[in-house]
Amino acid sequence: MDDPKPTELMFDMDAPVCHGLGDTQACSGKKRGRPRAFCTEAVLETALELFWMKGFAATSLDDISAATGVSRPSLAxxxxxxxxxxIKAMERYQEDLRSQLDGVLTCNGEGDSMRAIIDRYFDIMIAAYTGEQDHPLGCAFMCTALNEAPQHESILEMLQATIEGFxxxxxxxxxxxxYFGCxxxxxDPKVLTQMISGLTSNLLMxxxxxxxxxxxxxxxxATTAFLFP
Amino acid sequence: MDDPKPTELMFDMDAPVCHGLGDTQACSGKKRGRPRAFCTEAVLETALELFWMKGFAATSLDDISAATGVSRPSLAxxxxxxxxxxIKAMERYQEDLRSQLDGVLTCNGEGDSMRAIIDRYFDIMIAAYTGEQDHPLGCAFMCTALNEAPQHESILEMLQATIEGFxxxxxxxxxxxxYFGCxxxxxDPKVLTQMISGLTSNLLMxxxxxxxxxxxxxxxxATTAFLFP
DNA sequence: ATATTTTTATGCGACTTCGCAAATAATTCT
DNA sequence: AGAATTATTTGCGAAGTCGCATAAAAATAT
Incomplete structure (x- = not known):
């Protein structure tokens, strides 16, 4: 349940992570063999951009290889x-978004109004959907995962988990x-959740x-003003 | 504007149409050369099913050819x-849905309540998204077009036209x-439209x-009860 | 130093995907 | 009947896509 795919790749969870600029040297770690010549995070970042623009099916491993400079066998x-x-690129994407939301989506009973909180939530989502691109790309996950869900079990599971988490x-x-009287x-919390889900889907689309x-x-x-008058 | 693609294929607008069962004989028309051995509507129907399941990028012309029995050059x-x-398969899909909605989405001031009308609207959409499949497939257009929009101009235009039409x-x-006091x-009509758009997106997702x-x-x-209490 | 481990580089082979061209078939026009 | 028109069939070729296998390179362990 918590681990939908008990794959063989769990070991690289503790792989050397370089959070700095896209350097080529491995940062630390005393693993046995030859060190990685690339940063896995940077690769997932550019892979995300490709998937975001072209979708899952239309981006080839060659595309990712060309964009990152990492050969196909190394990617594999x-x-x-x-x-x-x-999946890994999208988990990274979601994690980033989630962390932004953590700072916003709390209600301790004082301070902001409900409407102000929801407004800030939508600001974050809109910024993510809009980006710095000339042409906005919507939600990297939803706009691509919906397409693949029926054919790819792992993507379907991630989609379901995303909805449940939301x-x-x-x-x-x-x-x-x-509880705090806001x-x-x-x-009703359930109905409001569906409303926010819908409005978010609407924006991303x-x-x-x-x-x-x-x-x-x-x-x-306009819509949050309607929901929280 | 009205004709986004002045392609060479406009002539088959008045091609013989067989609305009956999937027969192989052309129905009527006195065109010059050899008649079609297949029904274009039936081909678009099965093409729609393939796109619906697999998305645009993942369905090949060979898939469509195999599923319909029509050779690739004939399709072309x-x-x-x-x-x-x-595009043609999705226009057909949308047209079918639109015609179902025509009978439902009218408000003449008497008869049903607003809530009943919207409920019937959602019933139609849910039926379309759910189908007779074992696994529901959502909206054939939205779930696939969102994926392709940034890379395919014609699909992007259709997506925009769909939203504007909605x-x-x-x-x-x-x-x-x-106007009728309902x-x-x-x-506000504008806000309500965004709400319905959002709730529809939510359901399709x-x-x-x-x-x-x-x-x-x-x-x-639950949501329409909230919107129209 | 030598062995072991892990990554990298290169390339092959099979398969898919698509457009195109040439030959054949079926129908209408004159 | 013969010409013209349109569809179908068959097959080729180029490009893409992916997995895999092999050899070289770079690090650690003994």
Whole structure:
């Protein structure tokens, strides 16, 4: 349950991590053989960008290899097959987003209004969907995983886990808010969670279709104003 | 504007159409050369199913050829390249859905409540997303077009047109409803349209992730009850 | 120093995917 | 009947995609 894929690649969980600039030297660790010539994090980062633009099926291992300078066999040794690379890149993406949300999605009963909190949540998501690109790309995971879910078991499982995690997070958030008296009686945590889920999906879809930051924030503001009058 | 692709294939707009069972004989028409041995509608139907399951990038012309029994050159002659087949299959899909909605999405001021109308709308969408499959597949267009939009101009344009059409439809529907006094003063047609858009996206996403008809209708009922109390 | 371990580099082989061209078949026009 | 038109069939060729196998390189262990 907690570990959907007991794969053979768990060992590189404790591989040397270079969080600095994209250096080529391995940072530390006293592993036995020849050290990695590339940073796995940097590879996953550029793999993410490729998947984000082209989707899973249309990005080849050759694409990733060319964009990173890492040969295909090295990619296979470090991550596994394409599906494994995709999963790891998306987990990284989600983790980054999650950590941004941690600072925002808390309700301790004082301070901001519910509406201000949700507004900040949407600001973060819109920034992620919009990026610095000339053309916004929407959500890297949703816009690509929905496409692959029926054909790729691991992606389907990650999709389900993502939805469940989203629901859990918002539901407990709203339950906390209700506990602290920040919610009206007619505002059910379950229903509100579905509302936020829907509005988020709406934004991510429109971003992928080309909607810019201003258009999206306008939509977000108007809808949250409706939800939390 | 009205014709995004002035392609060479417009002539088959008036090609013989067989709306009957999947026969092999051309139905009518007095065109010059050898008649088609297959029904273009039937081909687009099975192409749709393939795209629906596997997405655009992962379904090859060989897949479509094998599933329909029509050779690749014949497909190319009849429809164009893969992108053109996809567009035509999805237009057919949308047209079918649109016609179902026509009977439901009208507000003449009497009869049903707003909530009942929206409930019927969601019933239709949920049925489309759920189908008779063992595993629900979500929206054939959204779940696949979002993936391809950044890389395929024609798909991006269709995505934008779909969103605009959705917005226009619901906005004028809600404006009509307001005119007939079916809407409270705080229910803005624009905001309601975004809400419905979001809830629809939410359902289509969860369907693709495996949510069944009951789960989806429960969500739909709870959210529309919130929107139209 | 030598052996062991791990990564890297190179390349082959099988398969897929797609566009295209040439020959054949079926139908209408004159 | 013969010409013209359109579809179908068959097959080739180029490019892409991926897994794998082999040899070389770079580090540690003994």
């Amino acid at each position: 040794a470090a991550f596994g097959d394409k599906e494994a690379i995709y 629901d859990r997070r918002f539901q407990s958030f709203f339950e906390g808010a209700r 919610l009206r009686g007619d505002q 429109r971003a992928r279709a080309g909607a810019g930051r201003k258009e999206l924030t306008d939509i977000a503001r | 002659a009849a429809f164009g390249d893969k992108e053109a087949i996809y 917005d226009r439809r619901f906005q004028s529907f809600f404006e009509g409803a307001r 809407l409270r003063g705080d229910q 969860r369907a693709r992730a495996g949510a069944g008809r009951k789960e989806l209708t429960d969500i739909a009922r």
